[in-house]
Amino acid sequence: MSTYPAPFARLIRELCKLPGIGEKTAARLAFHMLKEKREDVLELAESIGRLRTEMDLCRKCFGLSEAAQRSDEGGECKVCQDPRRDREKICVVEEPADMIAVERSQEYKGLYHVLHGTISPLDGVGPDSLRIKELLSRVQSSAIREVIVATNPTVEGEATALYLSKVIKPLGVKVTRIARGLPMGGDLEYTDAVTLSKAIEGRREI
Amino acid sequence: MSTYPAPFARLIRELCKLPGIGEKTAARLAFHMLKEKREDVLELAESIGRLRTEMDLCRKCFGLSEAAQRSDEGGECKVCQDPRRDREKICVVEEPADMIAVERSQEYKGLYHVLHGTISPLDGVGPDSLRIKELLSRVQSSAIREVIVATNPTVEGEATALYLSKVIKPLGVKVTRIARGLPMGGDLEYTDAVTLSKAIEGRREI
Numbered sequence: 001m002s003t004y005p006a007p008f009a010r011l012i013r014e015l016c017k018l019p020g021i022g023e024k025t026a027a028r029l030a031f032h033m034l035k036e037k038r039e040d041v042l043e044l045a046e047s048i049g050r051l052r053t054e055m056d057l058c059r060k061c062f063g064l065s066e067a068a069q070r071s072d073e074g075g076e077c078k079v080c081q082d083p084r085r086d087r088e089k090i091c092v093v094e095e096p097a098d099m100i101a102v103e104r105s106q107e108y109k110g111l112y113h114v115l116h117g118t119i120s121p122l123d124g125v126g127p128d129s130l131r132i133k134e135l136l137s138r139v140q141s142s143a144i145r146e147v148i149v150a151t152n153p154t155v156e157g158e159a160t161a162l163y164l165s166k167v168i169k170p171l172g173v174k175v176t177r178i179a180r181g182l183p184m185g186g187d188l189e190y191t192d193a194v195t196l197s198k199a200i201e202g203r204r205e206i
Numbered sequence: 207m208s209t210y211p212a213p214f215a216r217l218i219r220e221l222c223k224l225p226g227i228g229e230k231t232a233a234r235l236a237f238h239m240l241k242e243k244r245e246d247v248l249e250l251a252e253s254i255g256r257l258r259t260e261m262d263l264c265r266k267c268f269g270l271s272e273a274a275q276r277s278d279e280g281g282e283c284k285v286c287q288d289p290r291r292d293r294e295k296i297c298v299v300e301e302p303a304d305m306i307a308v309e310r311s312q313e314y315k316g317l318y319h320v321l322h323g324t325i326s327p328l329d330g331v332g333p334d335s336l337r338i339k340e341l342l343s344r345v346q347s348s349a350i351r352e353v354i355v356a357t358n359p360t361v362e363g364e365a366t367a368l369y370l371s372k373v374i375k376p377l378g379v380k381v382t383r384i385a386r387g388l389p390m391g392g393d394l395e396y397t398d399a400v401t402l403s404k405a406i407e408g409r410r411e412i
Contacts, residue, residue: 007260008270011257014250017250034258046255051239051247055240064211064214066213096240
């Protein structure tokens with residue numbers, strides 16, 4: 001590293017902090033930025049610099065939202081503001097990225113709630129560290145009739161789903177879990193036993 | 207893409223312009239920047255933004271150099287300024303990154319000259335588009351006794367090496383080419399025929 005000029009070494013050090021980027025990739029990116037048109041590089045720097053001021057969490061669902069320009073906009077995301085969405089359903093996901101993945105499938109037309117994590121006692125993450133209290137108050141105070149739990153099919157995701165069903169069902173609201181089974185284009189022969197058993201368990205009449 | 211809030215989509219678009227970064231990686235990086243500490247993200251933005259103003263090409267060897275703070279520093283890079291370097295040798299490389307690679311090997315103690323490309327008639331790059339004129343004037347005006355051509359062992363790199371030897375030799379200066387052969391840790395069985403023939407051709411007494 002000592003062979004690089006200081007501003008270059010500094011950029012490489014910063015790039016290395018990004019996930020999946022080691023020193024070699026960082027150097028390649030940095031050399032690219034040196035060769036690239038000046039405006040393009042400055043635009044990238046600006047986009048990164050402005051990201052955190054222009055983005056906000058929706059104060060209702062905690063998904064991504066553009067920062068409110070005027071205070072009367074209320075800081076709600078596009079989905080929460082959209083009058084065409086089905087306000088009787090809430091899809092609970094772990095992270096904002098998951099919300100965007102569900103949106104992209106274009107199958108779901110209801111509302112969302114982003115937990116920002118999963119219950120994981122080993123990492124010291126209990127229900128209080130997540131946005132579960134806010135979810136419960138949304139369920140209680142509005143016309144929600146179904147909570148679709150779309151946490152990841154991992155140990156933590158399943159535990160969180162179980163916990164949610166325990167605390168939400170007493171409120172008289174239906175709690176459902178997204179189906180676990182073979183992915184489209186998958187192959188029975190190479191599917192692990194747990195997935196296969198979930199797929200058989202979740203079979204539906206056709 | 208339309209599902210992302212605008213500042214986020216903009217950042218992803220900018221990141222996608224970097225080499226080896228597609229939309230998925232860009233989204234992963236962008237989500238990371240959203241979660242990361244604010245200072246870290248701003249520091250990255252600043253490093254990128256300042257790169258082009260703080261970096262310059264050395265006006266002597268055209269390698270990377272920190273931008274001259276005072277005009278009397280002359281805009282020369284650390285290597286060109288270093289009085290301990292052997293001023294009778296010049297190592298000619300294609301790109302600034304190559305100069306850094308040679309530096310890292312700690313084998314070479316002379317000066318450098320960065321061509322910023324190779325002769326490639328198909329791409330319309332002739333000797334005049336490269337820093338060859340400057341190389342010749344350096345060779346003529348100083349005490350250079352050997353020019354080591356360390357262009358890449360590709361068709362263009364070899365052609366450039368050949369061209370350089372043709373124009374420099376008449377000046378009474380020794381022109382050498384870095385050795386081509388098996389890389390350390392390589393395997394004869396899996397080495398291509400051209401490399402192997404170069405390795406045999408370049409054999410040395412032990």
